Amino acid sequence: MRQFLRNTNVTFLAGAGLVFIIVQALINLGILNPYWQGVIFWGAAITMVSLGLNLIYGFNGQFSLGQYGFYAIGAYASADITYRWVRNDPSALVVVIFGSILALIFMLGVNAFLRRFYGVFTPTKFLLNFLAAVLGFFLAVRFVNPAIGQSLYQALNGLPSGISQQIVFFLALVGGATLAGIVSYLLGIPVLELGSDYFGIATLGFTIIVKVLLDNTDTILPFPEMKGARGMVGIPKWTTWPWVFFSFIAVVLVMRNLLHSSTGRAILSVREDERAAELMGIDTTSQKIMAFVVGSVFAGLAGGIRAHDLAFLHPTTFGFLPSFNPLIIIVFGGLGSMTGTIITGFFWIFLLEGVLRLYLPEGFETWRFVIYPIVLLLMMLLRPQGLMGRYEIAFLRRPLPPPKKEPSLAQKLIPEAGEVKA
Amino acid sequence: MSVAIEARRMEQRMLRRRNGMVLNRISQVLFILAGILVLYSVGRAAAANPTVFFQQILNGFQLGFIYALIALGYTMVYGIVKLINFAHGDVFMVGAFVSFFTISLLNLHQWPLTVWPGMNPTAATVLGTVTVILVSMITCASLGVTMERFAYRPLRAMPRIAALITAIGVSFFLEYFGGLPFVFTNNYITYPRPFNVFVLNADMIPPLWLGILWGMCAIAATVYGVLKIWGSRGNARAQAWQRNPLLQFGMLFGGFLGVALTIIWLTPRLVRAHFDLTASNAMLIIMGISVILLVILQYIVRYTRIGKAMRASAYDKPTSRLMGINVDMVIAATFALAGGLAGAGGVLFATAYNRIHHLMGIIPGLKAFISAVIGGIGSIPGAFVGALIMGLVEVLSAGLISSPMRDAVAFSLLIIVLLIRPQGIFGEAPGEKV
Amino acid sequence: MAKRSFAILAVVVVLATMVAACRPAPQALKVAILAPLSGDVATFGASTRDGAMLAIEEWNAKGGLLGRQIEAVVEDSQCEAEPAASAANKVINQDRVKFIIGEVCSKASIPVSEIATANKVLQISPTSTNPKVTVDEAGNAKPTIFRACFIDPFQGTVGAKFALEELGAKTAAVLLDQGNDYVRGLAEFFRDAFEAGGGKVVVWETYTAGDTDFTAILTKVKDANPDILYLPDYYSTVNIIATQANQMGIAAVKLGGDGWDSPELDQAALAGGFFTNHYSSEDTRPVVQDFVKKYQAKYGSVPDALAALAYDAANILFMAIQQAGTDDPVKVAQTMEKGMFSVVSGDITFDEQHNPKKCAVLLEVSPEKVSYRATVCP
Structure with a gap:
């Protein structure tokens, strides 16, 4: 029994369940008003985004500033799905879901095809994958949607409304995350080749391109319902605490298990020494893309959650200045520490959007952004490895053998004297 | 499945791979075509309304x-x-x-x-x-x-x-x-x-200015060219003079301002347009201050x-x-x-x-x-x-x-x-x- | 040790928040004022706040409303959709406000109105002229959303008619911020009215808020050489476009909407231009002059239309609350739909889309001052 209790899985799940029940109870009792609920949901979303970035930068060593671009893609895609759904239009759902499936199939085909060649340049690879993705979505728009759109809508609406809503919301979240993943794959092929600083700049450029495109969704892109720079209104407010909680736990578990697997060790090895990892036979390019895509999928999922909590999306939310938030959170929490990211992520929103916003006297809200760079500077000077360093709670800690003790000089000279037998 | 069979299969797969250069050429052609398309549309816009x-x-x-x-x-x-x-x-x-x-x-x-x-x-x-x-x-x-x-x-x-x-x-x-x-x-x-x-338009620009600017540019470029030829023959002093900031200043300042003013001065005389370039x-x-600061910077970095x-x-x-x-x-x-x-x-x-x-x-x-x-x-x-x-x-x-x-x-x-x-x-x- | 003190701190903060969340309901009647006190159009925010505060002080001096003092919760909503939405969420959920005066800008008022409708909070916007503020996508009036000003279809038509008839214009260039509902709506209504009246819009160019370099699109305007340059944006952007247009030698007459009304309008750059507005402080009616005097005594400046309309909006709201005899927003809204309210800008009744019927004035800009030109009624 004691053995059972000491099992970290059990303690973690029990703790998580307890948090779930407490928060749900507080919401039901009305103690947690909608504002504070929003703060918690927001904290969860930003933490998921930051966990994704930590996977890309903290664990894989690729300095990315593009996380908010994927966050935006996930948010807008899933919002568009539900927005059209509640207005009796299943096209976005069908296109995103089936388009993603087709695009993924075609991209797999292209990559299988490319594996038969050697010496293929990166731009070629990018071009073929890009064409495959475009073809997939084109087919979905042109053929799949007219064929099955209405019947799918009828079928789903045949279910009780509560259930069909949950299913659509689930599909919207998945669709947003998948779309973010596909875009990150396409972006990752060329830019991950560039290496540290240039990769950061290119992803920063990507964030800004996404923001500009969102500004123009109704003029240059054909999505009048997103209303461009005027902000998208009328998104159903479907995010509830169980959705937030379970997507959050899913992200944490996926990331933990990924990092504990052999793929995870390969990902870490790229951070430690790319050259050495390559010599050990690890395909560093595909590891980098792997981490990048998974991190972006997390961001896309978080975007869906956030969009359906806020019920209102605006491109400035995903602009240049806020796009540094996840980076600052993971640096505060400690690069390569999931625990640190989770704690800082929640605390960050709690402090900046909750406590400081409400309790600073009027006219002092702007001071928040004066104080926090100073804290950031002090942090960098005094504790550059972040609050947590690389500390993890037991559940998230990688199951490594305990570090070997360095044998003393005497032991080295007379091996029989000690018990060390390496 | 034994490791040896797996390795053999891998090896065969590697051997069967073909050169990807064909694919690369195709994609390069596509990229170049896209580039040409962009340049063509810019050029067409320029021709339509210069x-x-x-x-x-x-x-x-x-x-x-x-x-x-x-x-x-x-x-x-x-x-x-x-x-x-x-x-x-x-x-x-x-x-x-x-x-x-x-x-x-x-x-x-x-x-x-x-x-x-x-x-x-x-x-x-x-x-x-x-x-x-x-x-x-x-x-x-x-x-x-x-x-x-x-x-x-x-x-x-x-x-x-x-x-x-x-x-x-x-x-x-x-x-x-x-x-x-x-x-x-x-x-x-x-x-x-x-x-x-x-606002400066074509009538307000005295041709004398253009002459001075182009003269500056031309003299500086000529001196630079001569020094460059000497320098390539092994004349160390010419090589050093070649980088003189005054030459750079002459070429850049005269060149850019000259081009800008000449475009303004020349266009209404060549193209029948219903509005003046200004x-x-x-x-x-x-332009002037940027060029001056650039030359000063070059001087600082090179000579001090x-x-x-x-x-x-x-x-x-x-x-x-x-x-x-x-x-x-x-x-x-x-x-x-x-x-x-x-x-x-x-x-x-x-x-x-x-x-x-x-x-x-x-x-x-x-x-x-x-x-x-x-x-x-x-x-x-x-x-x-x-x-x-x-x-x-x-x-x-x-x-x-x-x-x-x-x-x-x-x-x-x-x-x-x-x-x-x-x-x-x-x-x-x-x-x-x- | 550090860890424990950190944990204690966290607990204290959480408890403090909970306590704060459970505060007992205060006695005062809370009214939120959402105004852009900083950012692009800061003078709009200051005028709106001052006008509304003047009304609140007068009511409080008279003994309050329903026997309760009125307490203002002022939030800076920056004339941006996102801050306005989060400010609205804050005042509704945290401060438990049931009445909102604001926002000034349509693009901020629209998201606020969505939130207010969802929470059954009454919102009266002093100066948001876009039709969509009070009307939802299906074309029905949002039950608890009102405004104290005319709407853009009217304003755009007045501008277009003035251009066609008084200025004899044949062609117009329109520059608009595509991310701003007010600007975009006004530009579209102007274009429709202008083209219906026989004019031709030769340049239709968009830009993004915060742009500083307009030379590229002004070059196109210059190429088209229109009679009218219609700039339906707020004063801060209009100032810079006008300066750059003058710098390129564009001679077209500049025309605009109520967004120009600010003491910071660059009158030298816009000299010879005209704009449509809600009211003129030169109006000789006694009620206007009385308000101008009171405002000047308190704040030391001549009130602009923003201040006048904020004063009106607050007064309409308080009169309706008093007539309804309750602070239930839905009942107050019903009273407001039926009632007639005499305020500075006239006697106001609301139509079925919650818009008041009002006249517009045309003002002329000269380097020295902004003077009254004409009044146009629907």
Whole structure:
């Protein structure tokens, strides 16, 4: 029994369940008003985004500033799905879901095809994958949607409304995350080749391109319902605490298990020494893309959650200045520490959007952004490895053998004297 | 399944692979076709309405020369400390605000007239404007040094990400501290210009000016060419003279202003258009001041002790320290130079576009940084050329596609350049990283 | 040790928040004022706040409303959709406000109105002229959303008619911020009215908020050489476009909407231009002059239309609350739909879309001052 209790899985799940029940109870009792609920949901979303970035930068060593671009893609895609759904239009759902499936199939085909060649340049690879993705979505728009759109809508609406809503919301979240993943794959092929600083700049450029495109969704892109720079209104407010909680736990578990697997060790090895990892036979390019895509999928999922909590999306939310938030959170929490990211992520929103916003006297809200760079500077000077360093709670800690003790000089000279037998 | 069979299968698969060069050629052709399409559509627009096109080119130059001043700072700082100084765009903003206060509160742009009331008004305006720019430059230079001393220097031994995060922090601090109501305020402010802006059109340009400018350019180019020929024959003195800043000044100043004014002067005489090409005097002043500052910078970097020390430190810090160079001092000087240029850029930007704001530094700062990357980061001529390309691309995309898309095109340009030539136009190919 | 003190701190903060969340309902009647006190159009925010505060002080001096003092919760919503939405969420959920005066800008008022409708909070916007503020996508009036000003179809038509008839214009260029509902709506209504009246819009160019370089699109304007340059944006952007247009030698007459009304309008750059507005402080009616005097005594400046309409909006709201005799927003809204309210800008009744019927004035800009030109009624 004691053995059972000491099992970290059990303690973690029990703790998580307890948090779930407490928060749900507080919401039901009305103690947690909608504002504070929003703060918690927001904290969860930003933490998921930051966990994704930590996977890309903290664990894989690729300095990315593009996380908010994927966050935006996930948010807008899933919002568009539900927005059209509640207005009796299943096209976005069908296109995103089936388009993603087709695009993924075609991209797999292209990559299988490319594996038969050697010496293929990166731009070629990018071009073929890009064409495959475009073809997939084109087919979905042109053929799949007219064929099955209405019947799918009828079928789903045949279910009780509560259930069909949950299913659509689930599909919207998945669709947003998948779309973010596909875009990150396409972006990752060329830019991950560039290496540290240039990769950061290119992803920063990507964030800004996404923001500009969102500004123009109704003029240059054909999505009048997103209303461009005027902000998208009328998104159903479907995010509830169980959705937030379970997507959050899913992200944490996926990331933990990924990092504990052999793929995870390969990902870490790229951070430690790319050259050495390559010599050990690890395909560093595909590891980098792997981490990048998974991190972006997390961001896309978080975007869906956030969009359906806020019920209102605006491109400035995903602009240049806020796009540094996840980076600052993971640096505060400690690069390569999931625990640190989770704690800082929640605390960050709690402090900046909750406590400081409400309790600073009027006219002092702007001071928040004066104080926090100073804290950031002090942090960098005094504790550059972040609050947590690389500390993890037991559940998230990688199951490594305990570090070997360095044998003393005497032991080295007379091996029989000690018990060390390496 | 045994390991041997698996290995054999792998080997066979590897052997069956074909050369991917065919695919590469196909994709290259596709990329080149896309490029040709873009150039063709730009060319068609130019042919359809050449006056508008030339006017847009002039507008692009105006923007590009301002970007150049900021980009030079980025490239110098990156060259020596390998840090993307995100706060550089905000130094530019501070420069604009400092000049705003010196003009609106201190009336500094009119000091010559208050001291000597009988002075020639043109000379007084020139003197006043130069003073305003100098005050901004000095303030921004000291801001740069302060930033370096208190934010970046303590972190120099730490990983680069620490310095980068600090740069972001400094940038946020300057932006939002500047946004406080008692510092700069967070409103848009209409900028009082230090001199009156007027419009120059074809009739107002005396051909004599054109002659002088082209003469300057031609003489400088001829002397340069002659020296180059001598130099290639092994004449060391000619080689040294070849890099004389006066020659550069002659070529650049005469060339750019000459081209700009000639376009304005010539177009109505060649093309039957219903409107005149114009340039404001602000545009010409921006070009002139940028070229002058660029040449001064080249002089400092090439000929002075501190400039040589900068180049040495950029190349190899530990060795230059061993050679007796005070690297800390050199880095501080680099930040001072960069800050000064950004300050001048701020004044010129505010003068040209007439509005200042506490967040105005972000986007021009980023674009200037991209210009530096396009030109090859670490290279001074590269930053200059990159900035001009950036300005032109931005204005042309605003003119030909739509104004809101200009940022998207600018940043796509970054990604395309990084894919085709990651080291930039003037950059050296990166060595093997270990 | 550090860890424990950190934990204690966290607990204290959480408890403090909970306590704060459970505060007992205060006695005062809370009214939120959402106004852009900073950012692009800061003078709009200051005028709106001052006008509304003047009304609140007068009511409080008279003994309050329903026997309760009125307490203002002022939030800076920056004339941006996102800050306005979060400010609205804050005042509704945290401060438990049932009445909102604001926002000034349509693009901020629209998201606020969505939130207010969802929470059954009454919102009266003093100066948001876009039709979509009070009307939802299906074309029905949002039950608790009102405004105290005319709407853009009317304003755009007045501008277009003036251009065609008084100025004799044949062609117009329109520059608009595509991300701003007010600007975009006004531009579209102007275009429709102008083209219906026989004019031709030769340049239709968009830009993004915060742009500083307009030379590229102004070059196109210059190429088209129109009679009218219609700039339906707020004063801060209009100032810079006008300066750059003059710098390029564009001679077209500049025309605009109520967004120009600010003491910071660059009158030298816009000299010879005209704009449509809600009221003129030169109006000789006694009620207007009385208000101008009171406002000047308190704040030392002549009230602009923003201040006058904020004063009106607050007064309409308080009169309706008093007539309804309750602070239930839905009942107050019903009273407001039926009632007639005499305020500075006239006697106001609301139509079925919650818009008052009002006249517009045309003002002329000269380097020295902004003067009254004409009044146009629907």
